[in-house]
Ligand SMILES: [Zn+2]
């Protein structure tokens with residue numbers, strides 16, 4: 001799912017300019033309604049619609065990926081509107097991406113093999129086994145991760161949540177894919193699917209802050225979208241490419257000079273180990289020279305890794321974005337087009353949701369007079385749902401404008417949210433094929449009650 005950023009909704013702020021309630025729009029003079037919970041803005045000319053903080057500057061890889069996301073997102077939207085659904089084909093891009101990912105993994109294997117050979121054959125030298133061990137450590141860090149279930153998270157199996165799994169089975173059946181093996185409930189404003197272990201069991205991650213604010217059919221749409229990823233041949237979710245991308249990011253970190261992360265070092269409490277000022281000037285000069293030399297030595301491998309990473313990204317981003325659009329269409333087939341549009345609007349409220357949770361956590365922790373921390377904890381998710389449900393259409397209208405202005409899509413594998421919404425809202429309207437009725441919804445809520453309690457406690461403790 002993952003668009004959580006297009007969200008400058010504030011439950012408390014009224015904007016920066018001091019205004020009287022009846023003041024007209026300063027730009028066009030139109031009447032501007034005031035709701036003290038939200039930013040004041042003009043629907044006629046757009047004045048103050050996007051009054052939030054500018055987006056944080058992404059890093060080098062991040063900026064490149066955001067640009068890719070926009071370009072492909074717009075192109076694909078045009079194509080899908082024109083040509084209708086097309087399942088991803090095995091085209092040149094996908095063949096090349098598998099070849100490249102294979103080469104990345106082969107490189108890791110070569111490191112491991114060289115490491116073993118150096119240790120075994122060079123045993124009676126001192127240098128070779130040491131180099132061999134270094135290579136083995138690096139190969140270990142780069143190994144493809146198969147994924148696993150979180151040891152300390154909230155994990156639900158079929159027997160723990162029969163009603164939830166009945167719903168999951170119906171949705172998986174509808175989009176034509178295998179059922180889920182485990183559900184992980186967490187505190188993110190998100191949902192996702194992944195595979196784990198050698199046998200590629202299927203795991204669905206559901207973030208309670210998102211789930212709690214969705215209407216029943218929107219929950220069906222959310223799960224329909226996630227299962228859509230299994231059904232539509234999304235290569236980036238596949239083992240080979242996903243693990244290769246992870247290895248490349250690890251490489252990139254290895255070749256990035258540690259000094260650039262000096263703030264992190266200080267946060268780790270290692271600051272005193274790097275006290276250059278205490279050294280005599282000549283020695284400090286030598287250290288700087290050594291650092292500069294190390295930088296020069298790392299520049300080439302870093303650029304090479306960045307190049308391969310960008311290439312693999314480039315080769316797969318387009319198919320990943322197509323997979324997102326198709327997953328939205330599958331979600332509409334399961335939960336209805338209307339539910340998907342509602343879901344995509346809800347994704348714009350991420351900031352309102354996290355502000356609300358933070359406010360409640362602070363209320364519970366500061367023990368203000370008249371505030372019962374136990375009651376805050378017990379009502380955390382229902383209160384959140386009620387407050388998000390009370391967001392008026394006018395605020396959604398503003399959030400959608402912000403989404404268009406900023407082209408939000410958090411990460412490059414997702415097209416901009418407003419284009420995803422437009423594809424479903426303007427396309428043929430599909431009815432629901434999976435209906436989550438009141439009884440089933442209540443049964444699922446009951447099964448999730450222990451998760452509600454545990455995550456409410458964690459949110460109040462940690463946020
Ligand atoms: Zn998705």
Ligand SMILES: [Zn+2]
Pocket residue numbers: 025026027028029030042043044045046047
């Ligand atoms: Zn105006």
